[in-house]
Amino acid sequence: MVKEKLSQLEETVLEKIDGLDVREKLFERSFNHSDIERNRFMLKGALASEGYDWWWHSFTGHNKKTGEEKAFFIEFFTVNPELGGDEPVFGQLPANKKNGLKPSYVMIKAGCWGEDARQLHRFFGWKQVSIKEDAPFQISADNCFLSESRTLGMVEISPEDAQAHPEWMCDAGKMVWDLNMEKNLAFNVGYGASWASRELDAFEMFWHAEGMKTFYNGSVILDGEEYIVDKDSCYGYADKNWGKDFTSPWVWLASSHLKSKISGQWLENTAFDIGGGRPKIRTGQTFDNVILGAMWYEGEPYEFNFSRFWTLTKTKFYCHEGDDEITWQVEQETPLAKMIVEISCQKKDMLLINYEAPNGEKLHNRLWNGGNGKGEIKLYKKILKTKDNDSEKKAEFKWELVDDMEAYNIGCEFGEYDKK
Structure with missing residues (x-):
């Protein structure tokens, strides 16, 4: 009799929780919280003489005359301030390499993607x-300026100068911009870039995305053609990296322009961000095949973050450079959520983006970078x-599809160090 009543009670309880989203009952702090302390200038202490810090911005504009869509990027890159002076010091100059001089400068990187993709450096x-x-x-430097809410500037490189100065690592062209920005969603990676980790220089490369989704308003003039940038169609992004060295492989994917294949609706409050590769800690130990991932789906957070070790995140990824395109396949899973990502970008719309490390080496020479994935x-x-009529099991955990989405205007990156 007692056993029968307990069985009935069990069935009643299970009926009430049938279809329960397990995530709703487990404490999970959202990654979407702003932290502008992580966005401040980081090159102090040891990083002042062997460190880099950059602020990255990417977005889409439309030609004022034709309406043509074009994706742009703007980056303020800083390296080794303690070693600098009146003029920039270029690490790729043969004489500087011979004399062991490390790079030291502020570089304004601006450019576009598409069949006329280019990067301009000042x-x-x-x-x-x-x-x-x-x-x-x-x-700020001359007429170039950047803050949390605005950027403006100009970069102009003649074909003759681009050819005569390979140490500049750039193409020819002219780009002028004036943009306001509002950072709408953040990807705060938590412990991996916390105050303690920063004070210890725990990793060789840190990451913070203050603007996983960013609204831009303003204009860009590229080689005399004006493009209007509007918050409703810019699909904007803003993040920063800093540290002592880069990662290899280098993986990045991000977009806030997504459409549900199930409902057919554009997802106005959705964005995803994936980045990482092979983090290295100060002791020299590396973590292979480690990627941080986040999906903000219509107001709900789904995070895949190895530095939050209690989430038991598992990651598999495969990136490939083919003859005509770069492809990314990423699968991330926790006990509560799973995300499967398949992305491609045509190489004709991408560029091989150039950086030199704080020690003066340039090991990333096939770092593919695009904005049209x-x-x-x-x-x-x-x-x-x-309940399962075809099974005798009374309760079990199952994966339920939240959404199947198409993603556009994806910022994307993949590359590995040259083989030594």
Whole structure:
């Protein structure tokens, strides 16, 4: 009799939780919280003489005359301030390599993707630069300026100068911009870039995405053609990296322009961000095949973050350079959620982006970078199911498809160090 009543009680309880989203009952702090302390200038202590810090921005504009869509990027890159002076020091100059001189400068990198993809670089010596180091940061050099909410500037390189100065690592062209920005969603990676990790220089490369989804408003003039940048069609992004060295492989995927294949609706409050590769800690130990991932799906957070070790994140990824395109396949899973990502980008729309490391080496010579990627993302959550007419099981956990999405205007990157 007692056993029968307990069995009835069990069935009643299970009926009430049938279809329960397990994530709703487990504490999970959202990654979407702003932290402009992580966005401040980081090159102090040991990083002042062997460190880099950059702020990256990417977005889409439309030709004022034709309406043609074009993807752009703007980056403020800083390296080794303690070693600088009146003029920039280029690490790729043969004489500087011979004499062991490390790079030291502020570089304004601007450009576009598409069949006319290019990167334009303008350099300043450290005595030509003004930086407000604490949060909220500001950096300015001549007519180039960047803060949390605005950027403006100009970079112009003649074909003759681009050819005569390979140490500039750039193409020819002219780009002028004036943009306001509003950072709408953040990907705060947590412990991996926390105050303690920064103080210990725990990793060789840190990451913070203050603007996983960013609204830009303003204009860009590229080689005399004006492009209007509007918050509703810019699909904008903003993040930063800093540290002592880069990672290899280097993987990055991000977009806020997604459409549900199930409902047919554009997802206005959705964005994803994936980055990493092979993190290296200060002791020299590396973590292979490690990627941080986040999906903000219509107001709900789904995070895949190895530094939050209690989430038991598992990651598999495969990136490939083919004859005509770069492809990415990423699968990330926790006990509560799963995300499967398949992305591709045509190489004709990408560029081989150039950086030199703080020690003066340039090991990334096939780092493919683009802003026109396309692909598919499947997002799942774990559901506790108690009824299955075809099974004798009373309760079991199952994956339920949250959405199957098409993704457009994807910022994307992949590359590995040259083989030694």
